[in-house]
Amino acid sequence: MKTTRAKPKDEKKPSGKRDRNKEKTKQQILAAALELFRKHGLEGTTTKQISQKSKIAEGTLFNYFKTKEDLALYFFQKETSDLIKWFAKEERLQKAPLPEKLFAIIHRQLEYITPYEDFIGAVFFRSLQAHSKLSPLSLESQELRLKYLRFVRDVLQQAEENEEIPRVGEMGAYAVGLFYVGIVMHWLHDGSEGKQKTLALLDRSLNLATKVLKKGGWDW
């Protein structure tokens, strides 16, 4: 095996063009879809438009993504993984007190989704639902949630170790996640300039929660 001519750039696998094309096509689709979703929202974007903009046949789209929602879900996958990467680099933030950390994290998430407001309104809540066999989102969205919860749990664990807060364990991460859902809900309704109201709410509630936690009584 691996007999014939040597290729200019060495590659682990004898294949090449195929994989490269595949990846390129996938990226084309994602770029086109995100652009269209941002401009016209989820329902306002047809798979035909996406495939045209990606310069592929309509059928091809479904070789890459099982459903249009799957495609939309990719946005949240990227959002989550970008968030985690970003946080890993923010050294100053790592040492900040917990409420500041959480504020920065959620604030960044809100900034990230800002250009996609309409789209988010239509998809965010669906991205939460898992299981229901009929929904094609099930498995992937499940994984996504877990990834996010793990990230939050790590942040909280650090605060536990620093004795900033008592033990909150898994449930703490779950609570923060739910809190985030509530914040996004508020954010979607928030008509104030620059969504100030949501940011104020975010700040107040995080401080309150931390104060309450510090005060103890968390005999879970």
Added chain:
Amino acid sequence: MKTTRAKPKDEKKPSGKRDRNKEKTKQQILAAALELFRKHGLEGTTTKQISQKSKIAEGTLFNYFKTKEDLALYFFQKETSDLIKWFAKEERLQKAPLPEKLFAIIHRQLEYITPYEDFIGAVFFRSLQAHSKLSPLSLESQELRLKYLRFVRDVLQQAEENEEIPRVGEMGAYAVGLFYVGIVMHWLHDGSEGKQKTLALLDRSLNLATKVLKKGGWDW
């Protein structure tokens, strides 16, 4: 005006048959839809099936409900109004301490949705999203949310007046609503016999929350 013959049963408006038929048809549709949603879920039920079962033409369905989701939303409208009626009759419960009240309320909600689990999985979260102009849910679901929040606020207000808890105001209702969302999320994932785990979680968290609230530090 109002000249001609007198009708046997006096009616405010001269009309009659039309309104009665309309109401009957609406009820037929709702009954058929709920039955099918329960059996086959939301996606598993076609509008054709619903109209056949309702003995109407497919187009007629859309004279009564703008979209299939609208039809699904009716379930939650009924759930909420049934809940409110139920609570109004539960005199013993009215006098119970807050955590017990909230437990009973949420527990009843969970029991109500139990036969529709698959369906709920697909629709519950969508019913939360408002606004997004594209979603036909917007207005009605908004109203529904407000109705529920008002109900919870009243329950909390009573607890405030009895000095069971400090003032929590609007935000308290919002928090309970969000908590309910979290519970439903947990419930959907809960594979334990009779959803015991969710019920245990419900109990524990309500007690904890009340304890924390009583301890004070709620300088919102």
Added chain:
DNA sequence: ATAAATAAATGAGCATACTCATTTTATGAA
């Protein structure tokens, strides 16, 4: 009772998410 006006029902037709049998393209072997 009859006709005019209005409301409701109808179903053919449309748009679109998605499928699948067929065609095209890339790969490895001879």
Added chain:
DNA sequence: TTCATAAAATGAGTATGCTCATTTATTTAT
């Protein structure tokens, strides 16, 4: 280079949610 095989692209076809011009049923006026 040539062929056989496997992967990927294709687009006509399908199912379904929903629209709308037309038909049918009910009410009001004469």
